[in-house]
Amino acid sequence: MPAPAPGYVVLLPVKPPARGKSRLVGIEPHERADLARSFALDTAESCLAATHVSAVLVITDDAYFAADVARLGAAVIPDGVSGDLNESLVQGALEARRRWPGLRPAALCGDLPALRSADLDAALAASEGAGPAYVEDAVGGGTTLYTAPHDLFRPAFGPGSAAAHRAGGARPLEGDLHSLRHDVDTLEDLEAVRRFGLGPRTALASVRVGSLG
Ligand SMILES: Nc1nc2c(ncn2[C@@H]2O[C@H](COP(=O)(O)OP(=O)(O)OP(=O)(O)O)[C@@H](O)[C@H]2O)c(=O)[nH]1
Ligand SMILES: C[C@H](OP(=O)(O)O)C(=O)O
Known part of the structure; x- marks a missing residue:
């Protein structure tokens, strides 16, 4: 009989929303921050609803965002090394x-505002x-998700991260996983994920951005 699947702890890094998502251009700074914060809260909520996820640990240096995401049920710690996502x-x-100690870590981008828990569960089951x-x-x-047993956990997010993860011995997870593959860096990306169903905060925030309406 196969060993039971390990539960996962999702590590969710979130740059302070007032500084992140700099490629959302053509909108006001407060609108960009509102969207960035909403993306991350919606991502966290989808993680918390996933069957294979037993804990969500948000990594952020933003105290206000930390309080908001903690209210959803996530644990929060500050960046270990400011400005160094992988470290x-x-x-x-x-x-x-x-x-x-019993949970396997999975690092997930915090800019997946249309993430469906079912896609995350499918990826975690396949890993x-x-x-x-x-x-x-x-x-x-x-890369939108990287997971490994603790002893092999070497995330390499950043430009060319898929090749870097492959070079580090990670295998690519196959399958559609549409909502999990569509991170949002630009307003065009945001339009593209509407078809998967935006999370509730992102849907409201995008209405608040007059130029998107
Ligand atoms: N805690 C933490 N999270 C980070 C850091 N850098 C990036 N992230 C998060 O990692 C994920 C992927 O990063 P990017 O897509 O590059 O996000 P970003 O830096 O906000 O976007 P750009 O300004 O467009 O580069 C997002 O959830 C970011 O918030 C960091 O230094 N610390
Ligand atoms: C973190 C990075 O995401 P991007 O900045 O390309 O959205 C990556 O794909 O590793």
Whole structure:
């Protein structure tokens, strides 16, 4: 009989919304921050609703955002190394291991405002097994999810991250996983994910952005 699937702790890094999502151009700074914050809260909520997710650990240096996401039920820690996403994820994984020793870490981008819990569950179920695994983004070349047992956890997010994860021994997860592959960097990306169903905060925030209406 196969061993039972491990539960996962999602590590969700979120740049302070007032500084993140700089490629959302042509809107006011407060509108960009409102969208960035909404993307991350909707992503967190979808993670918390996933069957294979037993905990969500948000990594952020924004105290206001930390309070908002904690109200949803996520745990929160600050960046381990400010400005270094991958090192902060490594430190987040160490903290996750201390808090939840039985859970496998999965790093997920916080800009998936149309994420469906079913897609996340499908990816996590498919990542069972010994080695690291990742989900390539819809554009190609980037990564939206990376998971590995603690001893092999070496995230390499950033430009060319899919190739970097592959070079590090991770296997790409196949399948549609549409809502999980579509991270939102631009307003065009936001339009593209509407067909999957925007999370509630993002839907409202996009109505508040007059130029999107
Ligand atoms: N905690 C933390 N999260 C980060 C950091 N850099 C990026 N992230 C998060 O990692 C995920 C992927 O990053 P990007 O798509 O590059 O997001 P971004 O930096 O807000 O966007 P751009 O300004 O367009 O580069 C998003 O959830 C970001 O909020 C960091 O230094 N610390
Ligand atoms: C974090 C990065 O995402 P992007 O900035 O390309 O959305 C990646 O794909 O590794």
